[in-house]
Amino acid sequence: MNKNAATQLHIYSAFFVLAGFVLNRGVFLLFLAEKGMPVTEIALYQALFNIATVVLELPTGLIGDFFGKKFSIQVGVLLLFFHTAGMLLLSGPFLVVLSLVEALAYSLQSGSEQALLYEIARNAGQGERFLTINARLLAAQSIATGMAIVLGSFIAQVSWSALYVCVSVFYLLQLFLLYPIERTEATRSESSEKGRFDVAKIFRRETWCIGESAFAVLLLLIGTSMLDGFYGSYYNLNQLVFDAFDAPVSIIGIFFGASYAVNATAYIAADFFSLRFGKRNTMLGSMLIEAGLFMILPWFASNPLCLFGLSMVLCFLPEVVYITSENLIQDAIADDLRATILSVASLVRALFSAVFFSIFGHVLGLYPIQIALGIIGAIAIAITAVVSLKMVGIQVSKN
Structure with a gap:
């Protein structure tokens, strides 16, 4: 196994598990209510998020293949950082608009995260063991999510601001872990003379x-x-x-x-x-x-x-x-x-x-x-x- 490729797999695995440690996942709707949003606006927030997620899935997948999967994930995490900061600093209708930012962020990551994991594992000579690697990482991510929900609820009881500051710090940590990851593919513009993207x-x-x-x-x-x-x-x-x-x-x-x-x-x-x-x-x-x-x-x-x-x-x-x-x-x-x-x-x-x-x-x-x-x-x-x-x-x- 290539030593550098193995290191890449270990670093990305740490990022993958950490991506599930979202402290506000179990209480984010309660936070919107705490900010004074009525139930109708909270419902609108969730509806806009769901609609935008469906609309953006394919275009953001194309971005991952065109500009690189690592780039797509990095932009997604950065948008989640700005979304979290916006949740703290903004109020009223602006919070509803943030649902579109959140949807774009998750859409940028959804296809690229698993795709990049597969390619990093294969480059590390672990392609035949991808199911085992994926299973263990998803299991660890699920446990991390459960722990984050419990911990986040306790932090929220003390301070909502402290909760969202902690969430922001974890997004910055994710960006730190992504930095040394090497791109696993040539971007479309590099691999094609005309840089055309053929969806067909x-x-x-x-x-x-x-x-x-x-x-x-x-x-x-x-x-x-x-x-x-x-x-x-x-x-x-x-x-x-x-x-x-x-x-x-x-x-x-x-x-x-x-x-x-x-x-x-x-x-x-x-x-x-x-x-x-x-x-x-x-x-x-x-x-x-x-x-x-x-x-x-x-x-x-x-x-x-x-x-x-x-x-x-x-x-x-x-x-x-x-x-x-x-x-x-x-x-x-x-x-x-x-x-x-x-x-x-x-x-x-x-x-x-x-x-x-x-x-x-x-x-x-x-x-x-x-x-x-x-x-x-x-x-x-x-x-x-x-x-x-x-x-x-x-x-x-x-x-």
């Missing part, structure tokens, strides 16, 4: 490192991202489901806090099962088990404790699907459009997450909890069937 190349066979039709694999990417959007919507829906049983806020908080530990376990489990059964089979098996659990979900609606336990499992398996599908997609794409293609996945995920959550909320409002969960389960089975059939019909990689 996404649909061409040479962009993908496999023998299958590029369009077929792109459909697979969209399908798994849609499924991930569904899973994410159900995860958030648990707040309303538990509330329907008049569960105390503390119990709901325990569920979501524990979910980060569950995520960490899922990433390690995904690596364990992939080594024994292959990534493709692990992903398919997890999808089918998840669909089966959604099928029996309505029968647990009368027992809140059992529903709590089942919902935790329903949060575990999607993370196995996510990391294995993301790894398969990484293996199937070439470097020059890696960030763009991963941004397409994030775009589809965010779009369908918003759509499904709206549908789920409407269903919960119209029907009793047991019928509502039955409808949600039927949707899960239908989506899983479509994606599974596509997965069976395509050989994404030898694993």
